Amino acid sequence: MPIEGSTQRLNRRLRLGMVGGGHGAFIGGVHRIAARLDDRYELVAAALSSDADRSLAAAKELHIPRAYRSFEEMASAESKRDDGIEAVSIVTPNNLHYAPAKVFLETGIHVICDKPLTTTLQDALELAQIVERTGLVFGLTHNYTGHPMVRQAREMVQAAELGPIRLIQVEYVQDWLTTPLEKTGQKQADWRTDPARSGPGGSLGDIGTHAFNLACFVTGLAVEQLAADVTTFVPGRRLDDNVHVMLRFSNGAKGGLWASQVAPGNENNLRLRVYGEKAGLDWRQEDPNALIFTPLGETRRTITRGSAGTGRAASHATRIPSGHPEGYLEAFAQLYTDLAEQITARQENRAPNPDSLLVPGVWDGVEGVRFINAALESSRNGSAWTAISSSR
DSSP states (O other): OOOTTOOOOOOSOEEEEEESOOTTOHHHHHHHHHHHHTTOEEEEEEEOOSSHHHHHHHHHHTTOSEEOSSHHHHHHHHHHSTTOOSEEEEOSOGGGSHHHHHHHHHTTOEEEEOSSSOSSHHHHHHHHHHHHHHTOOEEEOOGGGGSHHHHHHHHHHHTTSSOSEEEEEEEEEOOTTSSOGGGGTOHHHHHHTOHHHHOSOSHIIIIIHHHHHHHHHHHOOOEEEEEEEEEOOSTTOSSOSEEEEEEEETTSOEEEEEEESOOTTOSSEEEEEEEESSEEEEEETTSTTEEEEEETTSOOEEEETTSTTOOHHHHHTOOSOTTSOOOHHHHHHHHHHHHHHHHHHHHTTSOOOGGGTTSOOHHHHHHHHHHHHHHHHHHHTTSOOEEOOOOO
8 A cells, every 4th residue: 555645656566676685684685575565666686696696596586587697787687678677776785885886877777775875985975976967766775764753753853842952862782793793604793794895884884874874864963073982892803893972963962872782681772862952852763653752841752653743754654553563674664665756756757755755865875984984083093073074
């Protein structure tokens, strides 16, 4: 059933391709579910592994009609078909985001890419320039921005219900890498702790970028400077597993960001708190259907997803009545559905539903890479305050 408020007129599913996400890839399955949840896509082509034989075998197992040995082969073949893919989902390790994104953009295919955007700023800026030159849709799957109550928080900040923002505290804390799990051959730990595949940031790039994006998305503020302490606690690990960052925002607000994968007792503890002159907000990913709103001097209020207290942005991202919880997969699906609306609108030469335009894009990805670079530079320099360039 189309999401309420959609202006969809295309009477078919969009044809989707996928790069990466084969055997043992957690996030590939998540993307496939997200793409299908609102029935806006059909997965028809894939290059699921950098190993050609594994790529073909995985596509057969998943009943994907057109299997390719490489993403280059896929981009070339699909761009020449009358029924070729209209969008591609890139769900590879971080070092393999740039090359396929560039190839598919240059063959006229819209791109949906996992985060962080790239492993280097140069590559990120080049992708941004290609997106601007081609005019294609580019979505970056910072999936937490798809939660109704995250969008509710953003709308409340924009409506000045908190007053001028003073303080922002965001943390994303896990415990799954408390021991050297990568040494056991566990696939997810193996590539995330490998600089060649993950890039220069460990927990910083994996979950720190989510926290950074969430803080900026909800408040609408940019980080101008940061001071970071980037640490590797587990002996022999090649990338960081804990990060503390102080933040200075564009309006004078101050903030803190903590990202850790070595904090026992934390499973997937993403939390954002925002405080203004008039009120505060508190949202937790592990209880995503509730948003705590506390006006100064008043009783704490809980706004729940689907309730009468939610606004337009949250309603757009809500599928079922209040009391029936929506979570991680639905938030992920919201990004796919909003991107489908953007792509369909271009095909039909009309303006997209404005509620679909909250999906992070390529420039958000550039800012994420700048955040990683600035945090690492700051930490190398004794946690010195370091500027984050936001110029395009």
